[in-house]
Amino acid sequence: MQDLTLYDHPGSICSQMARLALVEKGVPFTRIPIDIMETNQQFEPWYVALNPKAVVPTLKIGDRIVTDTINIVNTVQALPGPDLSGDETTQSWLKRIMALHYGVLLYRNRRDADGTAPQIVSRGRYLEQLLQQRPDLATLVEARLDGNRRFQALLKDADGIERHVAATRDLVDQFAKALDRQPFLAGKTYSLADCFATAALARFTIHGFADWWADTPVDSYYGRMKQRASFAAAEVVETGTERDL
Ligand SMILES: N[C@@H](CCC(=O)N[C@@H](CS)C(=O)NCC(=O)O)C(=O)O
Structure with missing residues (x-):
């Protein structure tokens, strides 16, 4: 190897x-x-x-x-070892779980009354300085600055934030539907989709979303995922406050 x-x-x-x-x-x-x-x-x-x-x-x-x-x-x-490929839905789960806006979920709770997120503002300032200091990174840093401006605007848009929270809840509902029929997200065996879902559910737990799945098959599923040795070994973070992230 x-x-x-x-x-x-x-x-x-x-x-x-x-x-x-x-x-x-x-x-x-x-x-x-x-x-x-x-x-x-x-x-x-x-x-x-x-x-x-x-x-x-x-x-x-x-x-x-x-x-x-x-x-x-x-x-x-693709490495030798247990087959984590799951069924034909695996890759679609990976894309859908990755597509959520995890930044909005986190920073919506780190805003001042007017919607300003001080950490995102200071990140913008840092990127401005980086642009001056590292002209070699201009393309990358300019794209990051654009993203930072869009993110700052989004954090002032209550409806926009709500849409991202709703998309997150919708994905958790989709987990529940899949897990009503089968023990793992992409079929009968543990797969990469469960790696993604476990990390996402851990993050949602920190955000206080666990009530969303309390009466659904996601609850026992997440319990099983946490009992796997991988949860501790991979240092999945589900405790602590949003400030620790
Ligand atoms: N599409 C990338 C996204 C990776 C990504 O956004 N990573 C974040 C942490 S979760 C990061 O490195 N952020 C550093 C930064 O924003 O400067 C991937 O899937 O690897």
């Missing part, structure tokens, strides 16, 4: 999804933490060379670099 290294950030939801897939596959891997919050290591030249979008996670497998969480978990699935 080639050496596997995961560059990740402990609380990042995408990192948790990738760690769950690696642990469930049973392959040994080394973790290299990338601080994406305080020291912004994702913009360091050596890391951007690995991951040109400057995000976590990144998987190094031998000499090969794999980015994008869905690519990463599918690459992990």
Whole structure:
């Protein structure tokens, strides 16, 4: 087996999804933490060379670099070990779970009365400085600045926020429908879809959404996911406050 290294950030939801897939596959891997919050290591030249979008996670497998969480978990699935491929719905679940706006769910509770999210404003200032200091990253940082402006506007738009919360609740309802017929999200066996759903449900628990699924099959499903050894081994975060994320 080639050496596997995961560059990740402990609380990042995408990192948790990738760690769950690696642990469930049973392959040994080394973790290299990338601080994406305080020291912004994702913009360091050596890391951007690995991951040109400057995000976590990144998987190094031998000499090969794999980015994008869905690519990463599918690459992990192709390694020798338990079959995590699930049924024909797996890839669609991965896309739907990844498509939620996790930033809105988190920062909607970190806004001042006028809808300003101080952390997102200061992130914008940081990106402005980075643009001056690192002209080599201009394309990347300008795109990030655009995203930051859109995000700041969205956080002032109560209806827009509500639409993202409703889309999240709708996805949880879809989990419940699937789990009414079968024990795992994509069929009779544990799959990559369950790695994604587990990390998402853990995050929703921190956001106080657990009531949404209290009387549905999602409740016992999530209980089973938490009992799997992978939940602790992959350091899935479901306790603590939103401030810790
Ligand atoms: N599409 C990417 C998204 C990765 C992503 O957005 N990662 C976040 C953490 S969950 C990140 O690294 N953020 C760093 C930043 O915003 O500067 C993937 O699936 O890997």
